[in-house]
Amino acid sequence: MKPRQxxxxxxxxxxxxxxxxxxxxRVSDQEIAKDLIQDTxxxxxxxxxxxxxxxxxxxxxxxxxxxxxxDHYRRINSKKGKAxxxxxxxxxxxxxxxxxEEQVADPGSITENDAIENKELGLAIQACxxxxxxxxxxxxxxxxxxxxxxxxxxxxxxxxxxxxxxxIHRARTALMGCLNKxxxxx
Amino acid sequence: xISCDEAALICNKSQYHEASVSEKIxxxxxxxxxxxxxxxxxxxxxxxxxxxxxxLIVLSDAAKEDLKQKLRDNL
Numbered sequence: 001m002k003p004r005q006x007x008x009x010x011x012x013x014x015x016x017x018x019x020x021x022x023x024x025x026r027v028s029d030q031e032i033a034k035d036l037i038q039d040t041x042x043x044x045x046x047x048x049x050x051x052x053x054x055x056x057x058x059x060x061x062x063x064x065x066x067x068x069x070x071d072h073y074r075r076i077n078s079k080k081g082k083a084x085x086x087x088x089x090x091x092x093x094x095x096x097x098x099x100x101e102e103q104v105a106d107p108g109s110i111t112e113n114d115a116i117e118n119k120e121l122g123l124a125i126q127a128c129x130x131x132x133x134x135x136x137x138x139x140x141x142x143x144x145x146x147x148x149x150x151x152x153x154x155x156x157x158x159x160x161x162x163x164x165x166x167x168i169h170r171a172r173t174a175l176m177g178c179l180n181k182x183x184x185x186x
Numbered sequence: 187x188i189s190c191d192e193a194a195l196i197c198n199k200s201q202y203h204e205a206s207v208s209e210k211i212x213x214x215x216x217x218x219x220x221x222x223x224x225x226x227x228x229x230x231x232x233x234x235x236x237x238x239x240x241x242l243i244v245l246s247d248a249a250k251e252d253l254k255q256k257l258r259d260n261l
Contacts (some may be wrong), residue, residue: 008254008258008261009254009257009258011257012250012253012257013250016250016253017244017245017247017250020243020244020245021242023241033246034249037253038253038256041253041256041257042217042256042257045257045261046260047205081247082255094240117222118239118240118241121236121239122240122241122242123238125236125237125240125242126226126242128220141244143202144237145201145237146240146244150202151196160215165195165198165199168198169194169195171200172198172201172230175233176230176233179233179236
């Protein structure tokens with residue numbers, strides 16, 4: 001099989017935002033997430049010859065990023081010493097033997113599920129945004145994700161407001177379709 | 187009466203809080219008689235609330251440039 005041409009620049013444009021959101025949902029720190037995706041891209045460059053083109057480029061990059069995240073947690077754990085879970089139990093309390101029941105999740109608490117769902121939602125949306133044509137993606141991201149003012153975007157990209165709103169309209173319509181296909185009923 | 191294109195424009199603007207009061211009234215009136223725009227408006231609002239929930243972030247352009255430079259250095 002012919003080795004694929006490596007195009008690191010287009011990698012960054014195509015996958016960096018997705019990898020960044022993926023990393024942040026797992027390490028909750030922007031700086032660490034940035035370092036992790038940088039390590040990921042560099043590792044990908046070095047092992048590019050092992051990439052057989054079987055999986056999609058994104059799947060391949062995500063699999064490297066996952067290893068980097070695991071390595072990251074190993075590293076911080078060895079710094080702190082081993083992760084320990086300690087619970088205090090009074091030796092002769094009447095609660096003795098109840099420990100299993102105490103560990104049961106509170107069924108009324110839904111906040112942790114919310115957080116997980118929102119992470120998955122974020123990645124689903126990012127995947128759809130990445131499918132947009134470059135211009136729409138750029139305008140849409142500036143407007144919606146970075147929350148820039150219409151005027152500033154128009155100045156930076158040298159377009160007029162009606163161009164901007166047309167692109168926003170097309171992007172939003174495409175996203176509705178894409179998210180609808182990917183299980184979110186709109 | 188405004189056209190569906192105008193209605194869609196106002197609807198998009200209002201997702202970013204950029205529609206004026208008079209525009210919003212025109213949109214409301216239009217929606218009363220137009221089921222297509224009514225459904226679009228509903229979906230558009232839902233889309234906005236999904237974005238709000240998802241709290242997406244992107245790398246800044248500078249950070250991306252930085253990343254590209256580092257990759258070139260490692261080629």
